[in-house]
Amino acid sequence: MNIEDKKIAILSITQNGKSLGINIKNNIKNADLYFIKREVVENETNVIHINKRLKDFVPEIFNQYDYIIFIMATGIVIRTIAPLVVSKFSDPAILVTDEKGKNIISLLSGHMGGANEMTLYISDLINSNPVITTATDVNEKSSLDMIAKKLNAYIDNFRDNVLKVNSMIVNNEKVGLLLDGNYSIDTRGFTLIDKDNLGNIDTIVIISNKKSIHTNLDFSEKNLIKVIPKDIVIGIGCRKDTDSEYMKDSLVDFLQQQNIDINAIKEIGSIDVKKDEKAILNLSKYLRIPFKTFTREEISQVDYLYDKSEWVKKSVGVYSVAEPVAHLLSNGNLIVEKHKYKGITFSIGRIEI
Numbered sequence: 001m002n003i004e005d006k007k008i009a010i011l012s013i014t015q016n017g018k019s020l021g022i023n024i025k026n027n028i029k030n031a032d033l034y035f036i037k038r039e040v041v042e043n044e045t046n047v048i049h050i051n052k053r054l055k056d057f058v059p060e061i062f063n064q065y066d067y068i069i070f071i072m073a074t075g076i077v078i079r080t081i082a083p084l085v086v087s088k089f090s091d092p093a094i095l096v097t098d099e100k101g102k103n104i105i106s107l108l109s110g111h112m113g114g115a116n117e118m119t120l121y122i123s124d125l126i127n128s129n130p131v132i133t134t135a136t137d138v139n140e141k142s143s144l145d146m147i148a149k150k151l152n153a154y155i156d157n158f159r160d161n162v163l164k165v166n167s168m169i170v171n172n173e174k175v176g177l178l179l180d181g182n183y184s185i186d187t188r189g190f191t192l193i194d195k196d197n198l199g200n201i202d203t204i205v206i207i208s209n210k211k212s213i214h215t216n217l218d219f220s221e222k223n224l225i226k227v228i229p230k231d232i233v234i235g236i237g238c239r240k241d242t243d244s245e246y247m248k249d250s251l252v253d254f255l256q257q258q259n260i261d262i263n264a265i266k267e268i269g270s271i272d273v274k275k276d277e278k279a280i281l282n283l284s285k286y287l288r289i290p291f292k293t294f295t296r297e298e299i300s301q302v303d304y305l306y307d308k309s310e311w312v313k314k315s316v317g318v319y320s321v322a323e324p325v326a327h328l329l330s331n332g333n334l335i336v337e338k339h340k341y342k343g344i345t346f347s348i349g350r351i352e353i
Contacts, residue, residue, distance in 0.1 A: 017071035141189030180208035209264035235326030
């Protein structure tokens with residue numbers, strides 16, 4: 001489990017709880033350990049002392065952390081967080097363990113928030129009993145939200161489709177799963193199908209980064225739920241002061257030609273001299289994805305692999321931009337070579353998920 005980039009809070013209210021918190025923190029270096037006690041106490045290394053009531057302090061940090069681990073009775077936690085809970089799609093993962101660490105409970109945001117995974121992770125660290133009650137996990141089946149999380153995927157009507165599919169899976173109703181690509185996911189509970197044989201199944205989940213799936217079969221009478229993994233990266237080269245609308249329209253046309261869904265784009269990139277290029281910045285905002293830049297030195301390490309342009313070399317200091325950037329963004333997995341528009345060049349890479 002990769003938790004290095006996550007924000008984690010550990011809350012304790014007793015000395016025993018604080019000791020357990022220190023034990024957990026020693027194994028999770030990026031965690032903040034809070035000791036909540038309404039009295040003046042001496043400062044301790046790696047412990048943040050809070051002279052407030054628990055119910056007054058928790059609202060201050062509730063939306064600042066990805067995971068909050070409470071070391072106290074479950075009842076106290078429920079009464080404390082009840083006014084703060086909004087949705088399993090936005091609330092932080094909440095875990096609860098007793099001060100002796102005998103049991104650790106995944107209380108809130110088990111799937112999307114990652115509380116179930118963290119519960120298993122910490123149970124191994126402190127040798128405790130993990131308590132997980134989500135229906136799909138109890139029945140040893142996969143779930144649509146966990147698949148989406150694993151693939152960092154886009155799904156239309158996310159909430160409704162997740163609730164529908166997970167309910168069908170738990171109740172042993174057939175849900176077809178069509179994998180259009182090499183994706184490593186948990187398929188337990190789904191019925192695997194292929195694009196040439198849909199079987200007698202009405203509800204089908206399709207995992208694909210393509211705009212459309214080429215098949216001779218009729219999908220029109222099926223209830224289709226498309227899961228679009230964000231595994232596509234775009235390298236971009238362009239002339240200075242390129243028009244923003246032309247940049248966007250060109251990308252849309254390019255993706256159409258390559259049969260790639262626009263929702264599959266994870267990030268776009270270019271050379272660092274383009275870091276303030278308005279057309280690329282506006283494209284990043286339009287797509288709601290990061291714009292990453294690379295230095296001449298980074299690009300020059302791989303630009304020899306692709307067609308060279310003396311004009312580009314004179315202009316920005318490297319022989320090409322779009323292909324080397326797509327190469328760097330995808331760790332060398334270039335899937336579409338450069339495609340030129342007037343003053344713009346695109347190239348596509350795919351990251352492994």
